[in-house]
Amino acid sequence: MGADLWSDSVGTDDARGGRAGRRALVSTGHWQGHPDLGEVIVSEHDLHQRIEDLGVQITEDYADRPPLLVGVLKGAFVFMSDLARAIALPVEIDVMAVASYGSGTATSGVVRIVKDLDSDLTGRHVLVVEDIVDSGLTLSYLRRSLLARQPASLEVCALLVKEGRQRAPLDLRYVGFHIPPDFVVGYGLDVAERYRNVPDIRVYRGPVPVD
Ligand code: IMP
Numbered sequence: 362m363g364a365d366l367w368s369d370s371v372g373t374d375d376a377r378g379g380r381a382g383r384r385a386l387v388s389t390g391h392w393q394g395h396p397d398l399g400e401v402i403v404s405e406h407d408l409h410q411r412i413e414d415l416g417v418q419i420t421e422d423y424a425d426r427p428p429l430l431v432g433v434l435k436g437a438f439v440f441m442s443d444l445a446r447a448i449a450l451p452v453e454i455d456v457m458a459v460a461s462y463g464s465g466t467a468t469s470g471v472v473r474i475v476k477d478l479d480s481d482l483t484g485r486h487v488l489v490v491e492d493i494v495d496s497g498l499t500l501s502y503l504r505r506s507l508l509a510r511q512p513a514s515l516e517v518c519a520l521l522v523k524e525g526r527q528r529a530p531l532d533l534r535y536v537g538f539h540i541p542p543d544f545v546v547g548y549g550l551d552v553a554e555r556y557r558n559v560p561d562i563r564v565y566r567g568p569v570p571v572d
């Protein structure tokens with residue numbers, strides 16, 4: 362019912378037609394007042410500015426050894442796309458997908474590789490691109506698994522780190538933002554596969570899905 366109410370408020374003919382209209386459909390304001398979404402934690406503007414800075418930093422740090430960016434699907438797909446374009450080096454890109462068992466909004470720490478990399482990591486400078494670190498269990502599993510493949514170096518760039526939640530030691534070379542420990546969606550992050558396309562990071566206020 363909530364979704365119907367909400368779509369009534371934005372489904373005008375104007376918003377559907379023409380270039381300017383389409384732009385209105387995908388703007389941050391489009392999601393304002395959605396019943397499942399709460400306050401904006403990181404705005405589109407702040408995301409893009411910080412990612413530009415990360416790109417400059419990574420370009421300097423890896424100037425003589427262009428890295429292989431390893432995106433962790435699905436959550437990192439939006440971040441990796443913007444980050445890769447902010448790096449002025451001939452990076453290579455690969456992706457892997459992991460699934461962690463747990464409740465709708467928390468990780469159990471039992472992680473499974475659902476799609477593995479195409480690349481051989483031996484001797485490569487690997488930069489893992491992660492959406493969000495909560496307990497840190499997913500990342501510590503990934504790190505162990507990737508280190509076993511003998512890369513020349515392995516660093517992590519995480520867009521978001523939740524404050525005060527880590528249950529495993531973290532060694533994050535690059536962090537976008539430290540955020541409060543609320544469940545958030547948008548900019549690639551989902552709840553039950555939804556809201557990945559929200560262009561900023563928002564608190565999720567809807568029902569907690571059971572899985
Ligand atoms: P961790 O293993 O507890 O650090 O959880 C990390 C993974 O859980 C992330 O890569 C996300 O896929 C997911 N996750 C953790 N917190 C959130 C959140 O607030 N929103 C959406 N996904 C999250």
Ligand code: MG
Binds near residue numbers: 433492
């Ligand atoms: Mg993730």
